Amino acid sequence: MRIDSVDFFYARMPEVTLEADGSQDALLVRVRAGEAEGWGECEASPLTSIAAFVTPRSHGVCRPVADSVLGERLDGPADIARIARLVARNSMDLLQAPHTFSGIEIALWDLLGRVREEPVWRLLGTTQAHAKTPYASVLFGDSPEQTLARGRDAVARGFRAVKFGWGPFGMGDVATDADHLHAAREAIGDDRELMVDAGQVWQRDVEAAAARIPALTEVRALWLEEPFGASEYDAYADLAAIAARAGSAGRGSVRLAGGEGAHEEAMARNLMRHGGIGFVQIDTGRVGGIGPSARIAGDAGERGITYVNHTFTSHLALSASLQPFAGVRDAVICEYPAEPKQLAVDITRTHLTLDADGRLQIPDAPGLGLEVDLEALSPYLRTVGITIDGETLYSSPQPGSTVLSS
Amino acid sequence: MRIDSVDFFYARMPEVTLEADGSQDALLVRVRAGEAEGWGECEASPLTSIAAFVTPRSHGVCRPVADSVLGERLDGPADIARIARLVARNSMDLLQAPHTFSGIEIALWDLLGRVREEPVWRLLGTTQAHAKTPYASVLFGDSPEQTLARGRDAVARGFRAVKFGWGPFGMGDVATDADHLHAAREAIGDDRELMVDAGQVWQRDVEAAAARIPALTEVRALWLEEPFGASEYDAYADLAAIAARAGSAGRGSVRLAGGEGAHEEAMARNLMRHGGIGFVQIDTGRVGGIGPSARIAGDAGERGITYVNHTFTSHLALSASLQPFAGVRDAVICEYPAEPKQLAVDITRTHLTLDADGRLQIPDAPGLGLEVDLEALSPYLRTVGITIDGETLYSSPQPGSTVLSS
Numbered sequence: 001m002r003i004d005s006v007d008f009f010y011a012r013m014p015e016v017t018l019e020a021d022g023s024q025d026a027l028l029v030r031v032r033a034g035e036a037e038g039w040g041e042c043e044a045s046p047l048t049s050i051a052a053f054v055t056p057r058s059h060g061v062c063r064p065v066a067d068s069v070l071g072e073r074l075d076g077p078a079d080i081a082r083i084a085r086l087v088a089r090n091s092m093d094l095l096q097a098p099h100t101f102s103g104i105e106i107a108l109w110d111l112l113g114r115v116r117e118e119p120v121w122r123l124l125g126t127t128q129a130h131a132k133t134p135y136a137s138v139l140f141g142d143s144p145e146q147t148l149a150r151g152r153d154a155v156a157r158g159f160r161a162v163k164f165g166w167g168p169f170g171m172g173d174v175a176t177d178a179d180h181l182h183a184a185r186e187a188i189g190d191d192r193e194l195m196v197d198a199g200q201v202w203q204r205d206v207e208a209a210a211a212r213i214p215a216l217t218e219v220r221a222l223w224l225e226e227p228f229g230a231s232e233y234d235a236y237a238d239l240a241a242i243a244a245r246a247g248s249a250g251r252g253s254v255r256l257a258g259g260e261g262a263h264e265e266a267m268a269r270n271l272m273r274h275g276g277i278g279f280v281q282i283d284t285g286r287v288g289g290i291g292p293s294a295r296i297a298g299d300a301g302e303r304g305i306t307y308v309n310h311t312f313t314s315h316l317a318l319s320a321s322l323q324p325f326a327g328v329r330d331a332v333i334c335e336y337p338a339e340p341k342q343l344a345v346d347i348t349r350t351h352l353t354l355d356a357d358g359r360l361q362i363p364d365a366p367g368l369g370l371e372v373d374l375e376a377l378s379p380y381l382r383t384v385g386i387t388i389d390g391e392t393l394y395s396s397p398q399p400g401s402t403v404l405s406s
Numbered sequence: 407m408r409i410d411s412v413d414f415f416y417a418r419m420p421e422v423t424l425e426a427d428g429s430q431d432a433l434l435v436r437v438r439a440g441e442a443e444g445w446g447e448c449e450a451s452p453l454t455s456i457a458a459f460v461t462p463r464s465h466g467v468c469r470p471v472a473d474s475v476l477g478e479r480l481d482g483p484a485d486i487a488r489i490a491r492l493v494a495r496n497s498m499d500l501l502q503a504p505h506t507f508s509g510i511e512i513a514l515w516d517l518l519g520r521v522r523e524e525p526v527w528r529l530l531g532t533t534q535a536h537a538k539t540p541y542a543s544v545l546f547g548d549s550p551e552q553t554l555a556r557g558r559d560a561v562a563r564g565f566r567a568v569k570f571g572w573g574p575f576g577m578g579d580v581a582t583d584a585d586h587l588h589a590a591r592e593a594i595g596d597d598r599e600l601m602v603d604a605g606q607v608w609q610r611d612v613e614a615a616a617a618r619i620p621a622l623t624e625v626r627a628l629w630l631e632e633p634f635g636a637s638e639y640d641a642y643a644d645l646a647a648i649a650a651r652a653g654s655a656g657r658g659s660v661r662l663a664g665g666e667g668a669h670e671e672a673m674a675r676n677l678m679r680h681g682g683i684g685f686v687q688i689d690t691g692r693v694g695g696i697g698p699s700a701r702i703a704g705d706a707g708e709r710g711i712t713y714v715n716h717t718f719t720s721h722l723a724l725s726a727s728l729q730p731f732a733g734v735r736d737a738v739i740c741e742y743p744a745e746p747k748q749l750a751v752d753i754t755r756t757h758l759t760l761d762a763d764g765r766l767q768i769p770d771a772p773g774l775g776l777e778v779d780l781e782a783l784s785p786y787l788r789t790v791g792i793t794i795d796g797e798t799l800y801s802s803p804q805p806g807s808t809v810l811s812s
Contacts, residue, residue, distance in 0.1 A: 018466040022499075025464050045464055045500045047792070047799075051457035052502070058431045058451055060424040061605075088635075092606065093428075094451045095669055095692075096458070096502040199467075200498065204672070229494075231672035234679060263501055266610070266637035273640065274680060286501075386453070387791040393453075 001033035001074045001115075006053065006066065006104055007397045010046040011343050011380035020139065020166045020199065022312035023340035026347060028372065029103035030397075031111055033074050038111025039372045041317045041347075042103030043285030044096070049103070050384055052096035054394045062093035065100045077123055080108045081291055088264075098263040098288050105289025106320045106368075113367030119323075120368060124294050126327030129362040133160055134336030134354060135195060137312070140167030144176075144183035151187025154338065160358040161333060162188050165197025165225065170212070178215035185219040193333070195257070197225040204228050204235040210242045216254045217246045223257035223279050230261025233274040240276030257281055260310035265292040272305050281335070283310040284321040293324035297331070307331045313340065314347040319368040322352075326362045334360060346376040407439035407480045407521075412459065412472065412510055413803045416452040417749050417786035426545065426572045426605065428718035429746035432753060434778065435509035436803075437517055439480050444517025445778045447723045447753075448509030449691030450502075455509070456790055458502035460800045468499035471506045483529055486514045487697055494670075504669040504694050511695025512726045512774075519773030525729075526774060530700050532733030535768040539566055540742030540760060541601060543718070546573030550582075550589035557593025560744065566764040567739060568594050571603025571631065576618070584621035591625040599739070601663070603631040610634050610641040616648045622660045623652045629663040629685050636667025639680040646682030663687055666716035671698040678711050687741070689716040690727040699730035703737070713737045719746065720753040725774040728758075732768045740766060752782040 012025040027046040031038050042049050057063045068086035073079055084105060091097035109120045121129050136154040141147040147164065154162045164184045169177055185194055196216060202208045209227040216224055224243070228235040240256050247253020255278025262268040263286055272280055280300050284293045297307040307328060309321035318337065325331045336354075337344065345351070348370040352360055363369025386394040418431040433452040437444050448455050463469040474492035479485055490511060497503035515526045527535050542560040547553040553570060560568045570590045575583055591600055602622060608614045615633040622630055630649070634641045646662050653659020661684025668674040669692055678686055686706050690699045703713040713734060715727035724743065731737045742760075743750065751757070754776040758766055769775025792800040 012462065016463050016465065018463075018469075020466045022465050022468070025462075043499075045458070045461045045468055045502075047461040047794070048454060048457045048500060048502050051454045052451070055451050055453040056418065056431075057422050057424075059422065059428050060426045062428070062451055063424075089606075092667075093449075094454060095505045096451075096454050099501045200495075229670075229672055231670060231676060233672075233676055261498075264635075264637060266635055266639075270637060270639055270676065270680075274676075383793075383795050385791075385793040385796075387789075388453070389789050390791075 001036065003031060003033050003069055003072050003074055005032045006069060008050050008053070009374070009377065010050070010382045010384055010396065011347070011377050012382050013341050013343055013380065021341065023337060023344035026313055026344060027103060028347065029107045031104060031107040033111060036111050036115050038107040038109070038114060038367060039316060040103040040106030040110060040320065041285055041314060042099055043283050043313060043317060044099035044102070047384060048096050049100040050394060051386065052094055052100040054386065055094070056388065058093070061090060063090040065091055065097050065104070069104060074108060074112065077112065080105060080112070083108070084288060084291060099286055102285045102287065102289045105291060106284060109290045109323070110367035117366045119364055119366065120290060121323045121326035121362065124290070124323060129326035129364065130329045131359045131361050132322065132334035133332050133358065134334050134360050135159060135161035135163050135193065136338035137163045137165065137335060138338065140164050140169045140180050142168065144179040147180045148183040148187045151184050155188055155192070157338070158354055158358050159338070161193035161195065163195035163197055166199045169196070170198050170201035174211045177212055181215045181219045181221070193222045194219060195223050195225065196221050198227045200226050200229055202227050204232045206235050206238045209239050213243050213246045213254060220252055221254050223255045225257040225281065226260070227256065230258070231267070233270060236271065236275035236277060255279060257308070260286070262287050264288060265295055268296045269299060272300060272303050277305060279306045279308050281308045281310045284324065285313070285317050290320060290323050297325040297328055301328060308333055309335050311335050312337055314344040315351045316348050316368060316370055316372065318352055319363060319370055322362045336360065343377070343380045346380070347372060349373045407442065409437060409439050409475055409478050409480055411438045412475055414456050414459070415780070415783065416456070416788045416790055416802065417783050418788050419747050419749055419786065427747065429743060429750035432719055432750060433509060434753065435513045437510060437513040439517060442517050442521050444513040444515070444520060444773060445722060446509040446512030446516060446726065447691055447720060448505055449689050449719060449723060450505035450508070453790060454502050455506040456800060457792065458500055458506040460792065461500070462794065464499070467496060469496040471497055471503050471510070475510060480514060480518065483518070486511060486518070489514070490694060490697060505692055508691045508693065508695045511697060512690060515696045515729070516773035523772045525770055525772065526696060527729045527732035527768060530729060535732040535770065536735045537765045537767050538728065538740035539738050539764065540740050540766050541565060541567035541569050541599065542744035543569045543571065543741060544744065546570050546575045546586050548574065550585040553586045554589040554593045557590050561594055561598065563744070564760055564764050565744070567599035567601065569601035569603055572605045576604050576607035580617045583618055587621045587625045587627070599628045600625060601629050601631065602627050604633045606632050606635055608633050610638045612641050612644045615645050619649050619652045619660060626658055627660050629661045631663040631687065632666070633662065636664070637673070639676060642677065642681035642683060661685060663714070666692070668693050670694060671701060674702045675705060678706060678709050683711060685712045685714050687714045687716045690730065691719070691723050696726060696729050703731040703734055707734060715740050717741050718743055720750040721757045722754050722774060722776055722778065724758055725769060725776055728768050742766065749783070749786045752786070753778060755779045
């Protein structure tokens with residue numbers, strides 16, 4: 001096969017707020033090769049990512065992503081890896097390129113899986129897919145009482161693990177943060193896992209982060225996520241050492257988690273090698289797709305670090321994010337978009353739901369195992385037009401175009 | 407003052423080739439605040455960088471760069487740092503943002519310098535600007551003979567240091583690379599500095615890179631630049647150790663150089679801390695502008711690493727790239743765009759030229775010390791239009807608009 005077309009579909013809620021909720025818009029990617037097609041999703045700014053696909057070349061290694069994808073042969077996984085290397089080389093100086101390519105790469109795997117009638121995880125060499133235990137991501141409330149209520153709500157929806165994040169956490173005083181943490185633990189009881197996401201709030205201020213370690217240790221938080229900027233490896237390492245010492249007093253220690261900001265495999269490797277993290281969290285829709293995510297999952301295992309997906313959008317993105325570590329039995333926990341906006345729900349005809357034990361089975365169906373529902377999406381679709389000197393460089397595909405079945 | 411407007415000017419040569427020549431297009435940024443204006447340049451894909459400025463928000467930390475800049479107060483350097491932190495926070499998940507903001511940040515410094523009638527380096531706290539010794543960047547030839555000819559040409563143009571890079575280097579066999587290196591040294595004689603740029607050709611293959619160390623040591627190369635991907639710190643460190651051992655046999659050792667791919671301060675810090683480099687090369691038009699570059703220059707000094715600018719475009723970009731290390735007496739070498747395309751020449755009315763000793767004086771004039779020549783640029787200017795649902799989101803400013811003098 002040859003890659004005949006790559007089409008982007010930009011969907012957006014009527015109102016997009018300043019919440020830390022990544023499901024308010026989406027950039028879907030459809031790749032066609034002959035009679036086959038596949039779908040992926042970029043976890044990225046839609047207009048900027050489309051621009052990176054079509055932008056005029058600036059020089060030999062600042063070329064549009066399209067140059068390395070359209071017309072390329074696609075006969076197996078090795079071709080996907082080859083195309084990824086082309087993009088990395090030809091778009092070396094185009095910063096947005098990995099975010100754009102991530103959705104394309106996912107669509108290439110989906111397409112290949114549909115053609116071969118195999119789930120993507122099997123194409124990756126995985127012989128058995130292990131069910132995961134999803135955690136609910138909820139925002140800290142404005143008050144500890146609100147945090148308590150949100151935690152109880154997540155429990156009522158059947159989650160066995162709950163992550164609290166963002167909101168006021170880390171921005172006020174240490175005692176208020178402790179109140180929120182105790183409210184969170186009270187809400188979910190003693191038997192569920194509790195995780196905390198600081199959303200890079202301390203940038204590289206180890207002291208500010210360390211001041212929260214005692215309360216995090218007291219409430220037995222499994223991990224503290226993104227205390228610092230994505231590349232602040234030394235701050236991560238210093239805090240990890242402080243957290244380990246706090247734990248050795250007999251109450252178990254808080255591990256650090258991070259990696260969602262990685263936009264290439266090397267960044268994730270560096271955080272694992274130099275940051276002292278216990279959990280590496282990879283967004284398949286940002287890091288370059290499924291191939292690099294699977295390699296990171298392998299590396300993590302060798303280092304004794306637990307791989308976790310980062311997913312805050314649709315179930316298409318969720319399925320893509322589960323494939324790379326479907327075969328890792330010990331990596332039990334997965335992120336699950338607990339309260340996505342309606343557009344993220346409408347992206348796929350079917351959904352990945354929790355079973356009676358609060359667990360998630362990974363689809364054993366061709367490709368990513370889900371069908372995109374363009375018709376349901378059409379109210380959300382935005383039409384993008386880009387011109388240079390009055391000539392059309394890009395124009396969104398018609399929403400009503402026929403979806404091929406593979 | 408408040409920031410009233412940010413305008414982008416996208417200039418492009420009639421033909422853009424696949425050469426590794428970054429001067430084939432340019433993205434200029436004009437910032438206006440009241441009656442004052444300043445200019446900067448992004449070293450980045452123009453269309454993609456414009457899109458990152460205007461793109462609709464996706465969520466609270468995936469916002470367009472414009473949201474953190476327009477309408478902000480600008481009364482001193484602290485405001486520039488504050489705006490940079492806003493961008494880093496509000497556009498955390500917008501990968502292209504640092505490339506877009508770099509040109510804006512440079513324009514903010516230029517504007518402030520013009521208002522205060524001080525060169526930017528003085529605003530940075532530098533009391534004396536030290537002249538630099540520019541090196542010419544030339545491409546390796548297709549044959550060692552061509553490499554020899556290119557080196558002789560650079561010598562004839564008065565350069566006291568010459569860097570050879572890209573072309574066939576690193577792609578063929580080790581003996582051919584050695585022939586090129588000996589031709590390069592022969593061309594420039596024994597008294598000039600020789601540098602080599604591998605353009606990330608070995609990705610993370612330490613063995614392939616190490617095979618070139620003996621020849622690099624024989625020809626007394628001052629540095630080997632970008633042997634690996636920008637974030638491959640461990641590969642850098644391993645190669646640095648190999649190079650140091652090769653040098654200890656009494657012939658001086660080759661140091662590693664890198665950093666042009668850094669799009670935030672932390673990436674440069676990581677390469678210095680974990681990569682074993684001897685030279686850190688920063689592109690002010692990518693790393694976030696002049697502020698982070700100056701902090702990296704300070705950090706480098708404390709670590710015994712030499713700061714060098716990375717500049718391959720206009721003299722506006724060159725002046726911006728010299729400000730952060732103007733005061734570092736020991737950082738003598740600077741990159742100088744030796745054979746830029748005509749559009750890069752036409753960007754400014756005046757230019758930074760080598761003196762009789764082959765040295766470059768840093769302008770002691772307000773801001774960046776150069777005037778942008780929009781009239782000369784007008785043949786190169788491209789008009790960009792971006793619409794969403796038929797409504798104009800972005801439209802290039804008219805090329806003929808009046809340039810205010812400060």
